Amino acid sequence: MRFVADLHIHSRYSIATSRDMVPEVIWKWAQLKGVAVIGTGDAVHPGWFRELTRKLDPLGNGLFTLREDLKDDTVPRSCAAEPLFLLSTEISCIFTRNGKTRKAHCVVLFDDMESALRLQGRLSKVGSISSDGRPILGLDAKRLLAMVINDCPLALFIPAHLWTPHFSVLGSASGFDSLEECFEELTPHVHAVETGLSSDPSMNWRVSALDDLTLVSNSDAHSPQKIGREANLFDIDLSFDAVAQAIRTGQGFNGTIEFYPEGGKYHYDGHRPCKVRMTPREAVDAGCRCPACGKKLTLGVLNRVEALADRQTGFRPKAARPFTSLIPLKEIIADTLQAGVQTKKVDRLYYELLEKLGPELAILMDVPLAEITRTGHPDIAGAIARVRSGEVTIEPGYDGEYGKITIGSGGQDRTYRK
Structure with a gap:
């Protein structure tokens, strides 16, 4: 099963x-x-x-x-x-x-x-x-x-x-x-x-x-x-x-x-009080110190993986299992409607889609785009298509701050919420 x-x-x-x-x-x-x-x-x-x-x-x-x-x-x-x-x-x-x-x-x-x-x-x-x-x-x-x-x-x-x-x-x-x-x-x-x-x-x-x-x-x-x-x-x-x-x-x-x-809270390096976000290379060049105040940076996940890795980016082990990268449906709806995630209109459309199409993960991964379009929301279908194909722009998260997501064209920066 x-x-x-x-x-x-x-x-x-x-x-x-x-x-x-x-x-x-x-x-x-x-x-x-x-x-x-x-x-x-x-x-x-x-x-x-x-x-x-x-x-x-x-x-x-x-x-x-x-x-x-x-x-x-x-x-x-x-x-x-x-x-x-x-x-x-x-x-x-x-x-x-x-x-x-x-x-x-x-x-x-x-x-x-x-x-x-x-x-x-x-x-x-x-x-x-x-x-x-x-x-x-x-x-x-x-x-x-x-x-x-x-x-x-x-x-x-x-x-x-x-x-x-x-x-x-x-x-x-x-x-x-x-x-x-x-x-x-x-x-x-x-x-x-x-x-x-x-x-x-x-x-x-x-x-x-x-x-x-x-x-x-x-x-x-x-x-x-x-x-x-x-x-x-x-x-x-x-x-x-x-x-x-x-x-x-x-x-x-x-x-x-x-x-x-x-989009996670600790992907890049940085110092949140000073709003400083850095790539691992930039952090190393700065001596792993905040350029604004001199305090130690929080070294994020990407930096740590780089430090312990013994393979290049893109290597895939023979026994590796596949994975699918998604963005929560309410975030997609909010991005499309240019509205807050917690607003009533986002909530209404979320439940409408669930009633017509089934559970959220099925909508995000499996439901045909044509079927999503037939609900009367081709813009949502388009946004889901962009997420499925990886057409997502993210300002990486750092030091406890979630990343900011833009879904393809026409979207807006949106900070992911816990």
């Missing part, structure tokens, strides 16, 4: 996350987006875990369905489906190794409630797991991996947004130069890495050490509308075991849906 899975999101218990990130709303938006399997996020947070046990019913295959009385029947018939939940969490590890402070976010996918509960118990002895949906712990990432191996042997451990400067295993500010440097003898237990919004698979292909790993992509959504902005494509049975096996081996893993990496 072919389906889309978004395995890393956050709940209402996470800092800077929408109150709408509850199971019933997540379930609704997974349908609108066309996501068949959605991570729960935050599964080791006690309050969220209790909510999940109340609102989800186990299917016996490691996946969960929303309780029948909580299901929203207002979803357009064209989008109606039965999304399933997979227990997941992200953990923020802050620790010192070799005299340097390290900060790494790691995702764990659980095979059942008991597995999540066991890790919850272990982590509660390390620090507070109740103050944030994504626990922030004084815990070495290698030790976390050891806990997962020992207490949750069927679970999957995935370094999150691998290249992000401040909170990732390979980040420029507080990361390592390789997975082996971080996880040492436990590295063979890492079967996948998450590329993050500011990189795409083609950038990761330049690092040969990642060749044997599955490159996954997830939305890291903090609000329902961001579900599916990045996701994974599978052709397997619907079960945790099948998902885990596909990620471990690559068999049945058909690639990813990507946001354009230039």
Whole structure:
């Protein structure tokens, strides 16, 4: 069975996350987006875990369905489906190794409630797991991996947004130069890495050490509308075991849906307070200092990939999976209408298109352009055609600032929103 899975999101218990990130709303938006399997996020947070046990019913295959009385029947018939939940969490590890402070976010996918509960118990002895949906712990990432191996042997451990400067295993500010440097003898237990919004698979292909790993992509959504902005494509049975096996081996893993990496918050180097954005070459020429104030630049994902790459741009490994770069439908509509993303007219047209054509990801990737034109919106069809063909101009994001997107001709610069 072919389906889309978004395995890393956050709940209402996470800092800077929408109150709408509850199971019933997540379930609704997974349908609108066309996501068949959605991570729960935050599964080791006690309050969220209790909510999940109340609102989800186990299917016996490691996946969960929303309780029948909580299901929203207002979803357009064209989008109606039965999304399933997979227990997941992200953990923020802050620790010192070799005299340097390290900060790494790691995702764990659980095979059942008991597995999540066991890790919850272990982590509660390390620090507070109740103050944030994504626990922030004084815990070495290698030790976390050891806990997962020992207490949750069927679970999957995935370094999150691998290249992000401040909170990732390979980040420029507080990361390592390789997975082996971080996880040492436990590295063979890492079967996948998450590329993050500011990189795409083609950038990761330049690092040969990642060749044997599955490159996954997830939305890291903090609000329902961001579900599916990045996701994974599978052709397997619907079960945790099948998902885990596909990620471990690559068999049945058909690639990813990507946001354009230039649109991410950390693609280029820069210093946001001074509005300074630089390419890696410009940053090196400036001594990695802000030319306006002299402070250190935040070195972005492109710079970090350049530093660790042992291949030229454009290299493609034999086993590489394909990927598709997209821009969210509301962003396309807003660009076409010259209106704000949050405006009522953008919202109205968004739902009109979903009712006539189906879920968002299907519209962006699969629905024939002629069919989109027949809805009475040839301008939207044209914009989607330009996105599909890569006719997109982006002022790259830097130092926490999203990139500015222009879709082909006639569009306007638009800053991507979280």
